[in-house]
Amino acid sequence: MGKEWLWWLGEFGLAAAVAVVAGFVTKDVPISILYGLFVGTVFFVLREHRRVASQLHKEVTEWEDKAINFPVTLSHRDDVDPYLKQLSRAYRDEALRLAKESTDGEVILRPRALPNIAMDLIKLARPGDRLFATNYGVMFDTPQGEAVRQVNFDQAEKGVEITRVFIESIAAKPEEKKHIREEMERQKDHLNIRFVKESRLPPEARRNILMMYDRYVAYATYVKLIGTGRGQLVDEIRINTRREELERGKELADTIIKLSEEYK
Secondary structure: OHHHHHHHHHHHHHHHHHHHHHHHHHOOHHHHHHHHHHHHHHHHHHHHHHHHHHHHHHHHHHHHHHHHHHHHHHHOOOOOOHHHHHHHHHHHHHHHHHHHHHOOOOOOOOOOOHHHHHHHHHHOOOOOOEEEEEEOOOOOOOHHHHHHHHHHHHHHHOOOEEEEEEEEOOOOOHHHHHHHHHHHHHHOOOOEEEEEEHHHOOHHHOOEEEEEOOOEEEEEEEEOOOOOOOOOEEEEEEEEOOHHHHHHHHHHHHHHHHHOEEOO
16 A cells, blocks of 8 residues: 555656646746646556556466466375376476477477377386277377387286277278278287277267276367268367266276177
């Protein structure tokens, strides 16, 4: 309150000083008063605008700092999942990198695509853990897909139980159906491979799912691409650690397994 009164006193003093100077110059008291009020009003408006803008900038800067330091804040909380902490720090570092590169007039985008997140989650598994996943047969014919396949094989050799259900899309073309069967042949000696037609699944099961029982459940949806049975651009990835979501994921996995058939 004290600073506010000093600020108003300063504005009044400025207007009075202008009025006194105007009075000496014009030898006319009414004109000097009006002139002083006019100049004082102009200065008041300009200074008030500057003060408000400065306060707004300060608040925005504080929120930016909070957003950037949010992953650091998370690191001091024991109730936040370790992988989600790691993921938030990775996105924070990526944002800082982009901000730095933008000052040079060029940015390089390195989005964390589905294969990267899938490998991260699979690598978290330990011997004895159970993994459940569904796939439409896409991704495995890419370098990243080959890496995901190998991570699955490596984890299976270490004692992680992995069940993968391949889904044949309703709109799958003959070459896509052939591709799914070729991929199942590659994986059947390493993982528990199952197969199901999309038409048999409930709507909520028609997407890519990756679940580590009692720890994570992740859902990925794709953007439909023209000319293909199944799009390959990831639209959204959701990772859940909440107990109710894990229970719902288990129920969904059980439903899919019952509707699918083992592939030998």
